[in-house]
Amino acid sequence: MEWGIGCILAIGLVACESPEVVAKVGDTTVTRADLALYVQARADERPIEQSLEGLVDRALMAEGARRAGLLKDPQVAARVEAARREVLANAYLDREASQPVTFEALRKRYEAQRETLARTQVHVAHIVVRLSPDADARARTEAQARINNIYARVVSGEDFAAVARQASEDAATGARGGDLGPIREGQVDPRFFSAVSDLKVGTVSQPFETAFGLHVARALEPPQKVVPSFEEVRGQLAAQARHEAAEALMKRLREDISVKRYPERLSGLSEQRKSDGEESR
Known part of the structure; x- marks a missing residue:
């Protein structure tokens, strides 16, 4: 005023x-x-x-x-228009997707998906011998020999925790007797989880390899299904809701706004893109 x-x-x-x-x-x-x-x-x-x-x-x-x-x-005009296009597209999507990602909407989505969100949880201890994925043949042979020796010790009756404290090359878990604590599907290397998910309590896996090295593992508790809390998966649910909103928005826009393409005018652009890529290297 x-x-x-x-x-x-x-x-x-x-x-x-x-x-x-x-x-x-x-x-x-x-x-x-x-x-x-x-x-x-x-x-x-x-x-x-x-x-x-x-x-x-x-x-x-x-x-x-x-x-x-x-x-x-x-080229300058195209870059200016590209920036304008991205700002408008993102602002529009943010506005259209705001309703599906409210706290109330995400809580309803969580309750509807509780059973599908359940993940297998295991509690194991492991002993690891470090081995780089690109290790040469000699390093791989030596590492394999060490893990085979460790496996022989624990299956012959030596205390797994004591061997882990003495031989594991993962200092953090080795100090705890190899105990990794409860871990859920998706939280660790899939190869690791696959190797330990069916172990019965007290049994020891055969040596197996992941990106972190060679392992043997021992199950400390039986596997169980666990439903994560709402806060644990809230970000995942929000991303899912936003993706669905974006797909619905694009479907509506394709129905409402006409698009005309001119493929015959694209000649030379692929070659130019390849040339630009070579110059940037």
Whole structure:
């Protein structure tokens, strides 16, 4: 209201501007929203006046580019349009997908999917001999010999925890007798989980390999099905809901907006893309 009265009084004296405008750079206005986005994008912790000067410098550069006619350059114009397109597309998707990812909507999704969210949980101890995936034949042979010796010791009756403390090359779990604690499907290397998920309590696996090395494992508890808490899977549910919203939105847009393609005009673009890729290497 005060701004409106000020503008009325200023008619004939100076041009009125919105209080949202924090700077003018040539013909370009810089708004509070522009400045807030600039600060957020750069995690800028400087005093706001210094941030404004930084934004003004960028605006000066952009204004200079506009006056130099760079918007007439097809590649520059395409990059500007690409940025505009991405901002609009993401903003539109954010708006359309906001309802499916509310707390209430995600809670309903969680309750509807509780059974399908259940995962197998195991509690095992392991002993590991480190082996890089790209190890040479000699290193692989030596590592295999060490894990075979460890396996022989534990199946012949030596205490698994004692062997783990003495021989495991995973210092953190070795100090705990190899105990990994409860682990769920999807939390560890799939090859590891596959090797231990069917072990009966007290039984020891044969040596097996993962990206981390060679292992033998011993089951400490029987496998069980566990339903993760809502907070554990909230991010997963939100991503799922957003994906479904995006697919529904694209389906509606394809039905509502006509699209005409001109494949005969694409000649030469594949070669150009290949050439650009070679130059960038």
